[in-house]
Amino acid sequence: MGIDWFAFLTVAIVALVSACFVVAVYSVGLRLWSAADTRAGKYTVKDDGTVGPATAGFPVPGAANAAVRWLRTVSVACFVVSGAAVLYGIYLIIPQFH
Numbered sequence: 001m002g003i004d005w006f007a008f009l010t011v012a013i014v015a016l017v018s019a020c021f022v023v024a025v026y027s028v029g030l031r032l033w034s035a036a037d038t039r040a041g042k043y044t045v046k047d048d049g050t051v052g053p054a055t056a057g058f059p060v061p062g063a064a065n066a067a068v069r070w071l072r073t074v075s076v077a078c079f080v081v082s083g084a085a086v087l088y089g090i091y092l093i094i095p096q097f098h
Contacts, residue, residue: 018089
């Protein structure tokens, strides 16, 4: 009985790529959610590049609301894709599911 090194290497590579995919998609979703918060006026980017609470008295333009909805929709889609990838991995690991 020997070890099938090709199968072992295939599983290792697929695990590494899928883990990186889930982390990357989830982090893109977080970044888009943060961008939506900034566009909605919850936070402002200061001149030195730091982010702070929004200053009162600045109205949010109407075009920003459409951008906020689009950013939040794409962000939620990223969260759904990463969650689906995790659930599919669990489905593949547990033999009672298939």
